[in-house]
Amino acid sequence: MQSNRRVPLWASALIGLVSGAVAVAVSLLVAGLVNPAAFPVVAVGNAVVDLTPAPLKEWAIRTFGESDKTVLLAGILLILAAVAAALGRAAVRDLRYGLAGLAGFGLVGVVAVLTRPGSGLTDVVPTLAGVGVAMLALRWLVRRSLVPADDPAVSHGGVPGAVGAAGAAHVTGAAPLPETSPEPLPGAGERHDPSTPPVMRAGNDLRAFDRRGLLTGAVGGVALAGIAGLAGRALSGQAEVSVARGAVLLPRPAKPLAALPAGVDLRIKGLSPFVTPDNDFYRVDTALVVPQVDPRDWTLTIHGMVDRPVELTFADLMKRAVVEADVTLCCVSNEVGGPYIGNARWLGVSLAGVLRDAGVQKDADMLLSTSADGWTAGTPVDVVMDGRDALLAFGMNGRPLPVDHGFPVRQVVPGLYGYVSATKWVTDIKVTRFDRDEAYWTPRGWSAKGPIKTESRIDLPRDGSTVPAGKTVVAGVAWAQHKGVDAVEVRVDQGQWRQARLAEAPTADTWRQWVLDDWDATPGSHTIEVRATDATGYTQTGDRAPIAPDGATGWHTITVEVA
CATH class of the missing domain: 2.60.40.650 (Immunoglobulin-like)
Incomplete structure (x- = not known):
């Protein structure tokens, strides 16, 4: 369907932006019903993270710190907004161009979603739903913004002067101009006032830009996007997981640690406290949107080079002997004198004890742990089994783990940088070998083993x-x-x-x-x-x-x- 019409630049941009907002919100809503990880904006962002060269990632961490993911998501949304505005401009000239552009972006989303770890065909549904509804919104907004020039809603009840001189000529029966003219048609012998909304010919009908029709339609589109977005956010599990975290009662450790002696903290103003508060503890990971894992649904599978594969629920884990340990964690991205280090009192169970139950085979030298969002770390088996307090942790500083730091369960291994040990939201541990498997950062140029330096x-x-x-x-x-x-x-x-x-x-x-x-x-x-x-x-x-x-x-x- 060819439009071949002109509307003001701001109006065409608004058409595109509202249609784009509808696409994002509807896809978020459907992802909440299908799989929160299938939200296409996040899938595209994760793909960008995976494909970004390591030096550029290092620059982003140095420049933006823990806000790097927020900056990336904001950049993606700004790019989407710019493209949506351009598609709106294309659509008012020829609707087919706008629809084709939306389809192209849908294809990008589908590819990004399908390339995420553990994805399936149903994960493309949010993208397809978002693009489909956005196409309907785009068509609807274009039609609302352009109405017959002799429509009384425009000529009399719409924006004053919406018809202009050419519209008046048409209504009063003046001789029509050639049908092939796509341009605004000023009245014969009169100077066209550029502030007057133009009148265009579509087929045998003259069409005029209807500001009121567009704005009321845009309000409806924004309302739809807002409702769908809020519902999608609720369905993504954030509220439910927050409630579930609040309901967790941490078990007492089998051997509680003594209270920290007064001499561990010099209590000098401006000096980093010995125990880092949860809200100040650094966060560096690849998760653009923090995984929302309900402890009632969480399981940990231990398999690979073991005698007895193990699957643990959160309840199973809480029944084991609980260990308490003071451990400092440090990120390999920490520059000399940098902030990506923190100390906390962790509560959990011995990772070595769980591995002994599984029966680690003698040739195994690597634990390939996987996060709920698909990220992986490779941890040396000998380090975990040498007697140090390597934990499957579910508590931090006397409370359940914050969601940002791995709730319900994460790994904590003293002496190793986090990229080879501190898997958050851990759901799978494959016992394997370094010469058979690679973790996330290793093929990107980082060392397979990462002992923390003095x-x-x-x-x-x-x-x-x-x-x-x-x-x-x-x-x-x-x-x-x-x-x-x-x-x-x-x-x-x-x-x-x-x-x-x-x-x-x-x-x-x-x-x-x-x-x-x-x-x-x-x-x-x-x-x-x-x-x-x-x-x-x-x-x-x-x-x-x-x-x-x-x-x-x-x-x-x-x-x-x-x-």
Whole structure:
């Protein structure tokens, strides 16, 4: 059906934007009914994450931090909005172009959905439903925006002057102009007022832009999108999982840890606290939309190179002997002095104990764990089985895991970077070998095994800050998970290294606060460096190395002005 009509640019853009909003909202609603992971916007975003080169991902994490996923989703939605506006413009010229454009975007969504791990044919239903309803909305809005020029709703009850001189000529019986003219038709001998809505010919009918018809139609489309979007969000499980999390009663550990001694936290304002609050704990993962996993539906399957495959429900897990452990986690994306590290008290069951029940075969050397959203990590078997507190954790700082941090169950393995160990929303563990399987990050250029490196950070004073002259506190944290920090040294302006005072550390698996509280700061610009020595006698290197392929190295260095 050919339109061959003109409407103002803002109006055609509005037609496209409303149609696009309907597509997104309806697909979200249907995904809530079928499978939340089949929402095409998220599927496209996840595909973008998977296809993005590693250096670009590193830049995104450095630049946007934990907001990188929000920025990506916002960028995708902005691109969709721009394309939708363009499709609206195409549709008012020829409806077939607009419909074809929507079909093309639907095809992109279908491909993205079908390429996600564990997808099936039913997962394309949300995309097809969204595109189908958007096509109907596009056709409806185009028709509402252009009505017969002699329609009384436009000539008399619509926007004043909606017909214009050409419409008046048509209504009064003036000789019609040639049917092939797609242009606005100003009255004979009169100057056309560009502010007057144009009149176009479609077949044997003159058509006029109806602002009121478009705006009322747009309001209806926005209302439909809003209702569908809200319903889809509710159906996605966020509210239900939040309620289920609130209903979880954490079991008591078989051997509760003692309360943290006062000496673990120096309680210096501005220094990272020993225990990182849940809301401040870093989050770095590939999930654009946090998986919503109801503990009543959760299962963990352990299979592969085992004597007895195991499947556990959440209730099964809670019945096992519960372990409590203080463990610091660190992301491999953490630059020297970076923020992607945190310490918490975790509650869960021994991962090694579950694996012993399954009977790990002697040739196995890798645990390929899979998240509810399909992400994978490869963890060395020997590290998990060597006696450290490797957990299937369901509690964090005395409460059920936050959804952002893996509720209902995640892995926690001391001493390994998260990309090879800390699988959130874990649902599957395949016991295998490194020479047979690869985890998510390995084919992207990262090391297959990621032991955390001995590092330290200056929290006070802040880099680039100005401090008063005189006695100044220099303080921070150091870590060497599963080895322990034995010493921290600080130097100013490349002078002599000075020993910092260390806070207590309950285990070797946590970070350790340190402080140098007698630096006599003199006016001028000063450079401060820090290095740590772990319990094996290794002192961290000052040689700078990037985060890829297995973690950054170097001394954290800051510059301050003393006034």
